[in-house]
Amino acid sequence: MKAGILYNDRDIRLGEAPEPRIKPDEVLVESSHAGICGTDVHVYRGEFHSRVKFPAIQGHEFGGIIREVGKDVQGFRVGDRVVVDPIISCHSCPACLTGRINACRTLKLLGIDLDGGFGQYVAVPVSHALHLPDSVPMKYAPMVEMYGLGHHVLQRGQVQPGETVAILGAGKLGLSVLDVLCHSASPATTIVTDLQPFRLETARKLGADYTIDIAQEDPVARVIEITQGVGVDCAIECVGHYHLSDGQEAPLAQAVKMIRSAGRIVTAGLGEQLSAVHFKTLVLKEAQIIASRVTLGEFPRAIRLLSKGLVHPELLVTDQMPLRDVTAAFAKVDRDDPDTIKVVLDVQQV
Numbered sequence: 079m080k081a082g083i084l085y086n087d088r089d090i091r092l093g094e095a096p097e098p099r100i101k102p103d104e105v106l107v108e109s110s111h112a113g114i115c116g117t118d119v120h121v122y123r124g125e126f127h128s129r130v131k132f133p134a135i136q137g138h139e140f141g142g143i144i145r146e147v148g149k150d151v152q153g154f155r156v157g158d159r160v161v162v163d164p165i166i167s168c169h170s171c172p173a174c175l176t177g178r179i180n181a182c183r184t185l186k187l188l189g190i191d192l193d194g195g196f197g198q199y200v201a202v203p204v205s206h207a208l209h210l211p212d213s214v215p216m217k218y219a220p221m222v223e224m225y226g227l228g229h230h231v232l233q234r235g236q237v238q239p240g241e242t243v244a245i246l247g248a249g250k251l252g253l254s255v256l257d258v259l260c261h262s263a264s265p266a267t268t269i270v271t272d273l274q275p276f277r278l279e280t281a282r283k284l285g286a287d288y289t290i291d292i293a294q295e296d297p298v299a300r301v302i303e304i305t306q307g308v309g310v311d312c313a314i315e316c317v318g319h320y321h322l323s324d325g326q327e328a329p330l331a332q333a334v335k336m337i338r339s340a341g342r343i344v345t346a347g348l349g350e351q352l353s354a355v356h357f358k359t360l361v362l363k364e365a366q367i368i369a370s371r372v373t374l375g376e377f378p379r380a381i382r383l384l385s386k387g388l389v390h391p392e393l394l395v396t397d398q399m400p401l402r403d404v405t406a407a408f409a410k411v412d413r414d415d416p417d418t419i420k421v422v423l424d425v426q427q428v
């Protein structure tokens with residue numbers, strides 16, 4: 079089969095790979111569309127050597143059509159449209175035993191640790207396949223994972239209707255969180271910070287009440303002003319890697335100052351950098367910093383939101399490119415083009 083194969087750091091190309099064989103409890107999915115995630119770019123840049131073995135077939139946000147079912151599979155047939163939940167947990171570590179399978183000590187993802195949706199065919203444990211309603215176009219299948227992440231972040235932050243929320247970073251993740259927040263969580267006030275005008279404009283289209291261009295304004299002062307001196311109930315860090323100009327603080331440090339007393343901070347970005355946080359402020363506020371990793375059972379909710387048209391994948395998927403252009407697609411995401419949010423690969427175009 080054809081696949082977008084990562085042969086080495088920053089060397090991803092269309093190549094040939096053996097077609098996977100399924101086990102009795104697996105289905106063979108012909109991948110249709112697969113998203114390029116921020117994590118995929120970290121892998122491409124060589125930051126996941128402990129987990130990724132070359133040659134690797136990435137793609138953990140994908141959907142497709144079932145072409146073969148294992149003999150023990152029930153409830154799925156050849157021809158079914160599915161989206162794939164890529165998280166494989168061990169079910170025996172302390173996190174798994176308390177139901178937190180998304181924080182599994184040896185968590186594996188199809189498309190990171192195992193072959194994923196940048197290949198034409200993927201062997202998928204049937205417990206990880208979910209039916210995708212006809213009302214959701216295949217090109218939006220990768221957004222199920224993104225909106226699942228959005229739900230999970232809000233769940234971790236215990237965001238309640240009527241609250242004030244600031245999202246730091248309007249990339250793929252921040253805007254997915256915002257889309258779910260604005261259209262299924264009834265916030266009172268939403269504030270989004272970023273550097274890129276196009277992303278801030280998209281945030282406004284998705285329903286952000288206020289956007290702050292951090293190159294122009296001090297985000298902390300502006301959030302305090304908007305909330306009339308109180309601070310937000312919850313601040314959500316979706317920046318990951320950051321570049322600071324003179325006088326700017328790390329996003330997490332900003333979040334500590336932005337939240338109200340007894341407020342919450344959710345960190346969801348996967349940055350490698352250390353962030354200096356003023357702990358005295360955190361203690362005096364008796365605030366919480368809560369981490370959020372991947373998803374925990376949020377796929378069905380994300381599918382329902384997409385199916386009912388309550389979220390706006392058409393604003394987030396800015397680029398659809400054929401799999402044969404995988405090299406150019408990764409270069410585009412790596413450059414962080416200002417008018418690009420989510421790039422989806424059409425795996426049928428090889």
Ligand SMILES: [Zn+2]
Pocket residue numbers: 115116117138139223
């Ligand atoms: Zn992802």
Ligand SMILES: [Zn+2]
Pocket residue numbers: 167168169170171172173174175179181182183184185
């Ligand atoms: Zn585990």
